[in-house]
Amino acid sequence: MSNWSKIMECVPNFSEGRDLEKIEKIAGAFRAKEGVKLLDYSSDRDHNRSVITVVGEPQALKASVLEAIGLAVELIDLTAHSGQHPRMGAVDVVPFIPIRGCTMEEAVALSKEVAEEAARRYNLPVFLYEKSASAPHHENLANVRKGEFEGLAEKVKLADWTPDYGPAQCHPTAGGVAIGARMPLVAYNINLGTDNLAVADSIARKIRFVGGGLRYCKAMGVELKERGIVQVSINMTDYTRTALYRAFELVRIEARRYGVPVVGSEIIGLVPMEALIDTAAYYLGLEDFTINQVLESRIME
Amino acid sequence: MSNWSKIMECVPNFSEGRDLEKIEKIAGAFRAKEGVKLLDYSSDRDHNRSVITVVGEPQALKASVLEAIGLAVELIDLTAHSGQHPRMGAVDVVPFIPIRGCTMEEAVALSKEVAEEAARRYNLPVFLYEKSASAPHHENLANVRKGEFEGLAEKVKLADWTPDYGPAQCHPTAGGVAIGARMPLVAYNINLGTDNLAVADSIARKIRFVGGGLRYCKAMGVELKERGIVQVSINMTDYTRTALYRAFELVRIEARRYGVPVVGSEIIGLVPMEALIDTAAYYLGLEDFTINQVLESRIME
Numbered sequence: 001m002s003n004w005s006k007i008m009e010c011v012p013n014f015s016e017g018r019d020l021e022k023i024e025k026i027a028g029a030f031r032a033k034e035g036v037k038l039l040d041y042s043s044d045r046d047h048n049r050s051v052i053t054v055v056g057e058p059q060a061l062k063a064s065v066l067e068a069i070g071l072a073v074e075l076i077d078l079t080a081h082s083g084q085h086p087r088m089g090a091v092d093v094v095p096f097i098p099i100r101g102c103t104m105e106e107a108v109a110l111s112k113e114v115a116e117e118a119a120r121r122y123n124l125p126v127f128l129y130e131k132s133a134s135a136p137h138h139e140n141l142a143n144v145r146k147g148e149f150e151g152l153a154e155k156v157k158l159a160d161w162t163p164d165y166g167p168a169q170c171h172p173t174a175g176g177v178a179i180g181a182r183m184p185l186v187a188y189n190i191n192l193g194t195d196n197l198a199v200a201d202s203i204a205r206k207i208r209f210v211g212g213g214l215r216y217c218k219a220m221g222v223e224l225k226e227r228g229i230v231q232v233s234i235n236m237t238d239y240t241r242t243a244l245y246r247a248f249e250l251v252r253i254e255a256r257r258y259g260v261p262v263v264g265s266e267i268i269g270l271v272p273m274e275a276l277i278d279t280a281a282y283y284l285g286l287e288d289f290t291i292n293q294v295l296e297s298r299i300m301e
Numbered sequence: 302m303s304n305w306s307k308i309m310e311c312v313p314n315f316s317e318g319r320d321l322e323k324i325e326k327i328a329g330a331f332r333a334k335e336g337v338k339l340l341d342y343s344s345d346r347d348h349n350r351s352v353i354t355v356v357g358e359p360q361a362l363k364a365s366v367l368e369a370i371g372l373a374v375e376l377i378d379l380t381a382h383s384g385q386h387p388r389m390g391a392v393d394v395v396p397f398i399p400i401r402g403c404t405m406e407e408a409v410a411l412s413k414e415v416a417e418e419a420a421r422r423y424n425l426p427v428f429l430y431e432k433s434a435s436a437p438h439h440e441n442l443a444n445v446r447k448g449e450f451e452g453l454a455e456k457v458k459l460a461d462w463t464p465d466y467g468p469a470q471c472h473p474t475a476g477g478v479a480i481g482a483r484m485p486l487v488a489y490n491i492n493l494g495t496d497n498l499a500v501a502d503s504i505a506r507k508i509r510f511v512g513g514g515l516r517y518c519k520a521m522g523v524e525l526k527e528r529g530i531v532q533v534s535i536n537m538t539d540y541t542r543t544a545l546y547r548a549f550e551l552v553r554i555e556a557r558r559y560g561v562p563v564v565g566s567e568i569i570g571l572v573p574m575e576a577l578i579d580t581a582a583y584y585l586g587l588e589d590f591t592i593n594q595v596l597e598s599r600i601m602e
């Protein structure tokens with residue numbers, strides 16, 4: 001795979017988490033394809049949603065993603081869909097992430113190619129979001145998705161919400177889709193030695209961007225009922241700017257106010273090597289260290 | 302390169318660090334070869350020695366390493382060699398290190414194939430060392446090399462030091478060579494906020510294996526004259542058993558006795574990703590984390 005000169009990642013989210021046969025068919029778009037590698041996929045019954053993680057050469061990835069979107073439009077009917085997770089489309093959101101040998105600008109360009117082609121082929125309204133957004137109020141996925149599938153038919157008629165590609169109308173069964181480019185996202189949770197959810201909530205509010213905390217950090221308090229503890233559940237939206245260890249140490253500092261210990265942390269799903277190596281370099285006080293000193297980084301060059 | 306199902310590393314040491322034209326010729330054995338990738342090479346004038354780091358598929362690597370040994374035997378004349386580093390051969394030592402998809406047993410087997418073939422082709426006495434050693438007193442490279450080139454003609458006549466392959470006589474210009482398999486070695490130095498070498502020496506003696514310290518840790522005190530500080534210079538000989546952070550924290554603990562702060566640390570050369578990710582996992586208290594969650598690890602699978 002490292003004869004691939006560029007590696008792009010894509011993490012499409014599909015609004016089906018119960019009928020695994022359908023998910024298998026969609027995931028098939030990423031199997032046995034030259035220049036594409038399926039890394040992971042997981043389905044959640046409660047959310048009724050599946051997330052696929054795939055990497056590939058940009059053009060090969062584009063072809064497979066378009067095929068998967070087509071399969072999802074064909075197989076998933078949102079008029080009969082219910083689940084805990086907000087969604088506006090059969091293919092709900094399709095982020096492209098530059099991993100190696102390619103820039104954010106290339107990810108943006110690829111996302112627009114896929115958006116244009118998906119709209120044309122499948123008659124879908126497509127919104128560009130995050131780094132690909134055509135307007136600031138389209139950047140945040142929560143804004144784009146607000147109103148969900150049920151509200152989309154009305155939303156696309158608003159001047160502010162004309163789709164970037166495709167018709168200004170909701171696809172009858174597949175809704176609409178958000179496509180864009182973003183940094184790798186690290187799902188990082190920090191566990192506290194208390195069962196008091198208010199403590200986790202309060203710390204989350206302080207460390208996250210909207211509360212005056214770290215720039216690339218979203219956070220909320222979550223209860224882990226089985227373990228009898230709570231956690232600060234974090235999305236690190238740009239670990240190259242807001243390091244993992246900074247969130248960890250900041251939670252520890254804030255937890256002191258409540259006399260509550262940090263008992264551990266966890267990474268959900270995949271994490272880029274650099275996020276953890278940066279953390280090791282901080283704690284060891286490494287001088288003059290570069291990612292090029294990592295053997296695997298050299299092998300992948 | 303990740304269409305390579307097995308990745309083996311080799312770090313041959315050559316007794317020439319001044320005539321860079323010769324080194325270029327030897328390094329040429331690893332260039333533009335299918336299944337082989339030259340990662341790094343560095344030469345030291347004072348040591349009069351060069352170290353090449355290369356990875357490859359086992360059989361392709363074997364062919365290139367044998368070619369490099371042949372070039373070194375042809376180009377390097379030890380009868381005219383002087384340098385600070387102990388050496389017994391033009392090709393002094395050839396370690397094989399299993400990196401991915403292969404076991405230590407396979408590295409041992411490969412080292413023996415190379416040893417047998419190098420002895421046959423170039424009429425060299427070859428000693429197996431480390432994990433490949435044929436007797437316990439051959440494991441430690443320092444033992445094998447003791448007496449150096451100048452003493453080798455006599456040494457090979459001793460019953461205890463019959464070469465594993467090749468003639469029981471010193472090659473007139475190229476001496477002999479040690480070939481074997483070992484774990485990846487991490488050169489890791491910890492800097493202290495003092496100019497007192499005795500402090501670094503004393504800490505080194507306590508943390509290293511021979512002094513009652515960590516099992517896979519060799520250490521000595523070193524003066525960094527330009528910076529006016531000292532360091533504990535460490536070779537971590539198996540980071541999978543003796544973690545980097547353990548050495549770091551132990552040096553910090555021992556330094557307290559002298560009221561000396563640890564001011565930083567440094568990694569020399571290449572380090573496997575896992576050594577640093579393990580360190581990050583320790584400091585963040587990561588729960589249930591596996592190396593398979595690292596994106597690059599999955600890409601290389």
